[in-house]
Amino acid sequence: MTHGSGSAGYPACMSGTDQKPGTGGGLSYAQAGVSIEAGDRFVEKIQSSLRRTHGPRVIHSASGFAGLFRLDFNEKLFKRNYREPVLVSCADGVGTKIKLATALNKYDTIGIDLVAMNINDLVVAGAEPLFFLDYIATGELDPAKLADIVKGIADGCVESGAALLGGETAEMPGVYGPGDIDLAGFAVGVVELARATDPERVEPGDVVLGLGSSGVHSNGYSLVNKIVESASLDLGMKYEELGGERTLGAILLEPTRLYADAIVRVQRGYKVKKVITGMAHITGGGLAGNLSRALHSGVDAVLDAGSWPVPPVFPFLQGHGGVSDEEMARVFNMGIGYCCIVRPTFAPSVAKKLDKLGHTVTRLGEIESGDGKVRLRG
Amino acid sequence: MTHGSGSAGYPACMSGTDQKPGTGGGLSYAQAGVSIEAGDRFVEKIQSSLRRTHGPRVIHSASGFAGLFRLDFNEKLFKRNYREPVLVSCADGVGTKIKLATALNKYDTIGIDLVAMNINDLVVAGAEPLFFLDYIATGELDPAKLADIVKGIADGCVESGAALLGGETAEMPGVYGPGDIDLAGFAVGVVELARATDPERVEPGDVVLGLGSSGVHSNGYSLVNKIVESASLDLGMKYEELGGERTLGAILLEPTRLYADAIVRVQRGYKVKKVITGMAHITGGGLAGNLSRALHSGVDAVLDAGSWPVPPVFPFLQGHGGVSDEEMARVFNMGIGYCCIVRPTFAPSVAKKLDKLGHTVTRLGEIESGDGKVRLRG
Numbered sequence: 001m002t003h004g005s006g007s008a009g010y011p012a013c014m015s016g017t018d019q020k021p022g023t024g025g026g027l028s029y030a031q032a033g034v035s036i037e038a039g040d041r042f043v044e045k046i047q048s049s050l051r052r053t054h055g056p057r058v059i060h061s062a063s064g065f066a067g068l069f070r071l072d073f074n075e076k077l078f079k080r081n082y083r084e085p086v087l088v089s090c091a092d093g094v095g096t097k098i099k100l101a102t103a104l105n106k107y108d109t110i111g112i113d114l115v116a117m118n119i120n121d122l123v124v125a126g127a128e129p130l131f132f133l134d135y136i137a138t139g140e141l142d143p144a145k146l147a148d149i150v151k152g153i154a155d156g157c158v159e160s161g162a163a164l165l166g167g168e169t170a171e172m173p174g175v176y177g178p179g180d181i182d183l184a185g186f187a188v189g190v191v192e193l194a195r196a197t198d199p200e201r202v203e204p205g206d207v208v209l210g211l212g213s214s215g216v217h218s219n220g221y222s223l224v225n226k227i228v229e230s231a232s233l234d235l236g237m238k239y240e241e242l243g244g245e246r247t248l249g250a251i252l253l254e255p256t257r258l259y260a261d262a263i264v265r266v267q268r269g270y271k272v273k274k275v276i277t278g279m280a281h282i283t284g285g286g287l288a289g290n291l292s293r294a295l296h297s298g299v300d301a302v303l304d305a306g307s308w309p310v311p312p313v314f315p316f317l318q319g320h321g322g323v324s325d326e327e328m329a330r331v332f333n334m335g336i337g338y339c340c341i342v343r344p345t346f347a348p349s350v351a352k353k354l355d356k357l358g359h360t361v362t363r364l365g366e367i368e369s370g371d372g373k374v375r376l377r378g
Numbered sequence: 379m380t381h382g383s384g385s386a387g388y389p390a391c392m393s394g395t396d397q398k399p400g401t402g403g404g405l406s407y408a409q410a411g412v413s414i415e416a417g418d419r420f421v422e423k424i425q426s427s428l429r430r431t432h433g434p435r436v437i438h439s440a441s442g443f444a445g446l447f448r449l450d451f452n453e454k455l456f457k458r459n460y461r462e463p464v465l466v467s468c469a470d471g472v473g474t475k476i477k478l479a480t481a482l483n484k485y486d487t488i489g490i491d492l493v494a495m496n497i498n499d500l501v502v503a504g505a506e507p508l509f510f511l512d513y514i515a516t517g518e519l520d521p522a523k524l525a526d527i528v529k530g531i532a533d534g535c536v537e538s539g540a541a542l543l544g545g546e547t548a549e550m551p552g553v554y555g556p557g558d559i560d561l562a563g564f565a566v567g568v569v570e571l572a573r574a575t576d577p578e579r580v581e582p583g584d585v586v587l588g589l590g591s592s593g594v595h596s597n598g599y600s601l602v603n604k605i606v607e608s609a610s611l612d613l614g615m616k617y618e619e620l621g622g623e624r625t626l627g628a629i630l631l632e633p634t635r636l637y638a639d640a641i642v643r644v645q646r647g648y649k650v651k652k653v654i655t656g657m658a659h660i661t662g663g664g665l666a667g668n669l670s671r672a673l674h675s676g677v678d679a680v681l682d683a684g685s686w687p688v689p690p691v692f693p694f695l696q697g698h699g700g701v702s703d704e705e706m707a708r709v710f711n712m713g714i715g716y717c718c719i720v721r722p723t724f725a726p727s728v729a730k731k732l733d734k735l736g737h738t739v740t741r742l743g744e745i746e747s748g749d750g751k752v753r754l755r756g
Contacts, residue, residue, distance in 0.1 A: 026700025032604035065502040066468035090444035124443040135562035184513035186564035226410040322404025
């Protein structure tokens with residue numbers, strides 16, 4: 001995490017040195033397009049966002065070169081000590097959904113997408129989320145815009161139970177245009193080795209539960225943007241096919257649903273280890289492409305086609321883009337954002353718990369003997 | 379970590395679903411500028427790079443949603459079990475040094491910079507590096523170019539003792555131009571709470587040791603690029619002022635020095651906890667801006683100006699850019715890439731150990747009573 005010229009790392013610590021713009025006739029960093037003052041203002045703005053994600057496990061470091069997080073911590077209600085702790089980590093971005101945020105000039109929810117893309121992957125491993133870091137790159141630092149992005153990241157972290165431990169904001173004139181932004185995120189969690197998800201546990205008879213998505217989530221936006229452009233769709237229009245209440249832009253920018261909190265709660269609720277035998281976060285590759293990753297080579301997941309509700313945004317995009325069914329199923333989540341493979345006796349109670357936690361749950365099908373594929377029937 | 383259309387996550391797992399380009403008259407992902415086949419080729423190419431960074435603590439996950447790393451592991455020679463483990467994490471990029479790699483069409487060392495920018499920050503906290511993840515974004519996926527970048531990242535990880543646990547490669551047409559690339563990295567390490575670096579430990583009389591940099595490292599490249607452009611410097615030229623042996627481009631692209639391995643070894647070599655009382659990775663903000671972060675408010679670091687060798691690239695850039703002394707010292711490392719604050723009785727032996735491990739060590743000065751500032755004398 002750098003904290004100096006040309007980039008604003010946080011937790012912030014610029015104290016101890018005066019950072020003034022260069023003076024005199026020669027070249028300075030400011031003339032090279034890098035604003036240290038804007039970086040400082042941004043770092044101040046985001047402090048409250050960071051703080052509301054910090055529990056007692058975050059150790060505040062004065063030097064701020066890196067963020068510190070206590071793995072084992074004797075919290076009031078339960079002692080989290082791991083016998084064989086396995087750290088789980090992943091990196092992801094929001095893809096070209098950021099272009100849509102830019103087009104709509106609305107930046108306060110794309111951070112939720114960033115957290116969701118990472119933390120939803122993390123919990124697939126059976127992990128409890130610990131912390132999150134972000135990387136924001138832009139051509140010209142706009143503190144208000146970036147503070148909105150970090151606010152969304154903090155919202156996603158709070159909802160997922162992860163601390164926003166730090167991040168890096170890079171002002172890179174010449175690599176990015178003035179209004180261009182890219183986002184990447186990185187999540188770390190921990191799982192007790194014996195409780196880590198293992199595809200070998202999936203057995204014929206297990207039930208596949210699907211959790212509803214909030215819409216397109218954060219995959220396939222290059223295709224979404226292409227369809228919007230080629231069909232001259234109006235992001236500000238309230239289309240009848242989409243219910244007529246929200247604009248196309250608002251529907252497309254709807255943040256990715258966060259599944260972490262619900263999944264972690266459900267897993268904690270069972271003393272029996274093997275209630276959930278497999279999970280999948282449905283991203284690029286679609287339902288079949290991602291659910292198959294939860295299977296070993298001796299089983300298939302057999303799903304009832306049409307058993308789950310498909311949000312209207314998908315037929316809308318398909319119709320306006322003339323996209324084939326196969327391409328739609330391969331690029332988009334088509335309404336299911338997360339899957340749990342569950343032992344049959346526990347399926348109704350897991351579904352009920354997830355429903356109580358605010359998720360729309362559909363029984364998609366069952367596991368059968370097979371060769372590691374996802375098959376649709378009906 | 380997503381693994382599907384539009385992005386290539388790794389460790390790779392595309393099995394179980396056929397990913398064919400869209401067919402028919404409508405729009406497809408490929409037509410939106412996203413090449414899944416190029417993504418697959420890239421993921422294949424980098425497998426060997428990843429594998430050579432993986433020790434026995436990496437758990438190979440078939441599903442590949444996230445990377446798994448055992449925190450406690452009974453290795454042959456010593457058991458790494460932490461009583462109060464604190465995870466240390468940071469995020470950083472290489473800034474606009476990537477533009478130079480693009481200009482020179484040489485991509486096999488910029489990954490070392492990426493690792494160094496992160497892992498050098500990590501060890502400042504007293505941490506042992508555990509693992510690293512990367513994020514590479516580009517306008518058009520060029521598997522050979524990206525495999526070179528990942529090779530450099532793996533080189534840096536091997537040299538730092540970190541596992542390359544995963545990453546995300548995003549193809550984002552429209553956000554990035556076809557040849558444009560951005561890189562971000564994330565590092566995680568662990569430190570026993572009692573051994574974490576703490577500015578409060580720094581005392582008057584402690585000695586400041588400076589470790590030589592390899593050149594500009596990865597900060598200030600917006601200014602470097604501006605100077606190259608405004609002074610019409612030739613990246614292919616072997617300038618006499620720079621020794622006449624290497625081209626300006628090669629000198630500017632020289633990868634950031636990795637300090638992690640040496641710092642971790644030196645720290646392990648002392649049973650006494652408080653031999654090294656503070657450290658600093660010299661990045662944006664320069665020597666004063668970063669070293670001050672290692673101090674508490676009751677001490678100053680008093681350094682002998684001119685006590686360390688300044689690599690010729692700095693006066694060269696200053697001369698051609700007409701940059702003030704203050705701006706140079708604030709933007710660049712000026713020859714010192716890392717500092718250790720050491721108890722005076724141990725300073726000679728720490729310096730000797732670092733020297734044996736291949737670093738150029740200079741005694742820069744001492745800690746005195748003060749108010750948290752870095753002061754130059756002489």
